[in-house]
Amino acid sequence: MSQHFTPISTLGEFGLIQRLSDRLADIPRSPDLIEGIGDDAAVYRAGEGILHVITTDALIEGVHFDRTFIPMSFLGYKAISVNVSDVVAMNARPMYATVTLGIPRNMSVEMLDSLYDGMRAACKKYGMELVGGDTSTSHALYLSITVIGEVAERDVVFRRGANVGDFLCVTGDVGGAYAGLKILLDQRQALKDMGDDYEPDLEAHQYVIQRQLRPNARLDMIDAFKKAGIRPTSMIDISDGIASEIHHISTKSGVGATVRIPALPFDPETRAVADQFMDDIDAYALFGGEDYELLFTVDPSQAELVDGLEGCSVIGNIEEATKGIRAYSPDTGLLPLHPAGYQHFDPDEDNPDNFGLPESKHIL
Amino acid sequence: MSQHFTPISTLGEFGLIQRLSDRLADIPRSPDLIEGIGDDAAVYRAGEGILHVITTDALIEGVHFDRTFIPMSFLGYKAISVNVSDVVAMNARPMYATVTLGIPRNMSVEMLDSLYDGMRAACKKYGMELVGGDTSTSHALYLSITVIGEVAERDVVFRRGANVGDFLCVTGDVGGAYAGLKILLDQRQALKDMGDDYEPDLEAHQYVIQRQLRPNARLDMIDAFKKAGIRPTSMIDISDGIASEIHHISTKSGVGATVRIPALPFDPETRAVADQFMDDIDAYALFGGEDYELLFTVDPSQAELVDGLEGCSVIGNIEEATKGIRAYSPDTGLLPLHPAGYQHFDPDEDNPDNFGLPESKHIL
Numbered sequence: 001m002s003q004h005f006t007p008i009s010t011l012g013e014f015g016l017i018q019r020l021s022d023r024l025a026d027i028p029r030s031p032d033l034i035e036g037i038g039d040d041a042a043v044y045r046a047g048e049g050i051l052h053v054i055t056t057d058a059l060i061e062g063v064h065f066d067r068t069f070i071p072m073s074f075l076g077y078k079a080i081s082v083n084v085s086d087v088v089a090m091n092a093r094p095m096y097a098t099v100t101l102g103i104p105r106n107m108s109v110e111m112l113d114s115l116y117d118g119m120r121a122a123c124k125k126y127g128m129e130l131v132g133g134d135t136s137t138s139h140a141l142y143l144s145i146t147v148i149g150e151v152a153e154r155d156v157v158f159r160r161g162a163n164v165g166d167f168l169c170v171t172g173d174v175g176g177a178y179a180g181l182k183i184l185l186d187q188r189q190a191l192k193d194m195g196d197d198y199e200p201d202l203e204a205h206q207y208v209i210q211r212q213l214r215p216n217a218r219l220d221m222i223d224a225f226k227k228a229g230i231r232p233t234s235m236i237d238i239s240d241g242i243a244s245e246i247h248h249i250s251t252k253s254g255v256g257a258t259v260r261i262p263a264l265p266f267d268p269e270t271r272a273v274a275d276q277f278m279d280d281i282d283a284y285a286l287f288g289g290e291d292y293e294l295l296f297t298v299d300p301s302q303a304e305l306v307d308g309l310e311g312c313s314v315i316g317n318i319e320e321a322t323k324g325i326r327a328y329s330p331d332t333g334l335l336p337l338h339p340a341g342y343q344h345f346d347p348d349e350d351n352p353d354n355f356g357l358p359e360s361k362h363i364l
Numbered sequence: 365m366s367q368h369f370t371p372i373s374t375l376g377e378f379g380l381i382q383r384l385s386d387r388l389a390d391i392p393r394s395p396d397l398i399e400g401i402g403d404d405a406a407v408y409r410a411g412e413g414i415l416h417v418i419t420t421d422a423l424i425e426g427v428h429f430d431r432t433f434i435p436m437s438f439l440g441y442k443a444i445s446v447n448v449s450d451v452v453a454m455n456a457r458p459m460y461a462t463v464t465l466g467i468p469r470n471m472s473v474e475m476l477d478s479l480y481d482g483m484r485a486a487c488k489k490y491g492m493e494l495v496g497g498d499t500s501t502s503h504a505l506y507l508s509i510t511v512i513g514e515v516a517e518r519d520v521v522f523r524r525g526a527n528v529g530d531f532l533c534v535t536g537d538v539g540g541a542y543a544g545l546k547i548l549l550d551q552r553q554a555l556k557d558m559g560d561d562y563e564p565d566l567e568a569h570q571y572v573i574q575r576q577l578r579p580n581a582r583l584d585m586i587d588a589f590k591k592a593g594i595r596p597t598s599m600i601d602i603s604d605g606i607a608s609e610i611h612h613i614s615t616k617s618g619v620g621a622t623v624r625i626p627a628l629p630f631d632p633e634t635r636a637v638a639d640q641f642m643d644d645i646d647a648y649a650l651f652g653g654e655d656y657e658l659l660f661t662v663d664p665s666q667a668e669l670v671d672g673l674e675g676c677s678v679i680g681n682i683e684e685a686t687k688g689i690r691a692y693s694p695d696t697g698l699l700p701l702h703p704a705g706y707q708h709f710d711p712d713e714d715n716p717d718n719f720g721l722p723e724s725k726h727i728l
Contacts, residue, residue: 042495047411131406
């Protein structure tokens with residue numbers, strides 16, 4: 001037993017992952033393993049010209065979700081989506097999922113049915129199957145999902161392929177999941193303040209709430225890219241906000257980047273929420289996280305194809321590494337963009353305001 | 365939201381798994397999926413003549429382990445072993461693992477290092493790699509591991525292949541993990557009773573304690589079977605005790621079975637523990653669980669090959685389904701053998717005596 005007690009929080013999330021993968025460095029590496037720890041998914045050769053990808057993500061009650069916020073079926077759906085999103089970020093299609101469940105005593109059979117209904121709906125949507133699992137009692141609800149996907153060797157896309165001169169692009173709209181979270185937290189506070197007088201006002205915010213509680217992975221874009229002849233040079237899914245994700249692409253590719261703030265695509269509902277709270281909407285996109293859109297780069301020769309693709313936006317450029325990661329807007333000019341990411345709330349402090357605040361990042 | 369609250373405990377573990385897999389029944393099935401939920405691992409075609417298997421298992425603090433009992437490095441090792449054991453039960457070799465960790469605040473960086481050292485040691489032993497993961501804060505320590513393995517299509521073994529007339533066999537010795545648990549619980553009680561006068565007495569019990577805290581999956585048997593020309597007709601790993609596992613084989617294969625109690629193989633240390641506590645040693649093997657040996661069946665023509673293989677024992681016979689599952693000993697004759705399995709201790713009751721007692725089974 002070690003004499004020392006160094007709190008894990010001193011490492012930070014990236015430091016922790018680095019330390020753990022260093023710890024494993026001397027395990028002999030199979031020639032069939034193309035990519036290990038360090039991308040959205042690990043990649044290995046399964047057959048001639050065929051790669052499989054594998055990714056895993058857990059959702060923990062009190063850390064990633066609050067059971068009073070999210071219906072069980074949405075939670076099941078979301079747990080599958082967040083993993084499929086990682087598979088899609090490799091330009092791969094999901095095939096099989098396994099799930100381990102830690103089930104607390106205050107969950108009923110009916111709640112579990114509903115959770116599975118959500119997972120089933122997601123599996124059907126993504127054309128995949130739930131093939132195995134493990135269930136145990138637990139103190140809190142714990143879902144850990146693993147998804148295996150498939151991609152032709154010539155089609156696989158990594159975080160590490162961005163080149164200087166490439167265009168930086170994003171699918172769909174961004175910041176919506178964080179806007180949804182703002183509304184949910186606000187309604188919870190209203191419920192607290194008003195008691196029996198409380199009447200939920202969620203209809204005006206259906207889109208952003210769905211973005212938060214029942215997100216879809218952009219599997220549809222894999223086909224859309226192929227059809228349009230677009231071959232991303234690098235790709236990552238937006239789970240932690242654009243600011244964090246562009247740092248991953250830049251680090252892995254050895255490049256810098258500029259994000260053009262006025263080019264960020266927002267849904268009108270997201271704008272309405274930011275206006276309502278007098279928030280900077282750009283921060284929703286850059287630091288909010290959980291949008292599960294795709295951030296990707298293309299060769300300049302393909303920029304026109306991206307412009308022509310519905311629901312895709314060019315939002316910046318890949319530059320020399322020496323230029324660093326910057327955000328440009330006409331008001332502020334070029335400013336360094338730091339990788340503050342999504343906040344999970346702290347199970348030991350029970351403070352919902354810990355959600356999504358870049359100032360107080362204390363995820364592991 | 366459902367109006368009903370049916371406690372999950374009313375379903376029982378098998379009932380729960382059945383209900384959840386029924387819930388998924390209408391998801392279209394891929395022609396490449398050979399076996400879904402219901403064996404030690406799911407099996408799918410990866411290439412011409414090549415199958416991949418996938419399995420997942422979680423270890424939850426306060427349910428599957430007590431952090432005051434098990435050194436972190438042993439826990440890491442065990443978490444890999446229990447998953448590899450499921451892969452081996454398909455006659456497959458493990459290739460890749462992913463891990464999701466829920467890490468409580470009272471864990472230090474040093475403890476996490478030690479946990480990873482254990483996982484690394486296991487990966488090296490089994491010739492596999494840890495290729496991905498996910499870490500979060502959590503209320504208690506939670507490890508969920510997924511392992512992918514590979515097997516030639518002609519070599520795969522399922523639970524469902526046992527035939528009437530086959531011999532029932534087991535690798536290694538059984539009941540040791542439960543004996544180890546008895547010792548650990550006894551020492552804990554001694555510590556409680558004696559306070560500062562307590563001196564741990566573990567040296568005489570090293571083997572059984574290792575069986576409980578740092579079990580090995582029987583990957584070596586895959587090669588031994590091949591070398592000896594043995595082709596099991598069915599196989600399962602012993603995680604829940606022989607009584608439970610033989611029911612799985614029988615249900616899946618549509619057969620009955622008789623276990624010959626005097627043929628059960630025990631280590632002398634296991635015998636010594638059973639003697640010390642005046643326990644029925646057969647119950648350790650039948651109901652104790654966590655031995656991670658292989659229970660398998662062979663065609664009668666191969667019985668001699670099994671007899672000739674060091675560390676393998678023939679312990680019974682496969683019979684017609686109408687005969688049910690029975691245990692035979694000269695003292696009692698033939699008696700029905702019920703599938704009482706391994707007990708996890710109940711996180712809500714904090715009663716260590718819940719371990720391993722068939723009378724009070726209340727795992728989910």
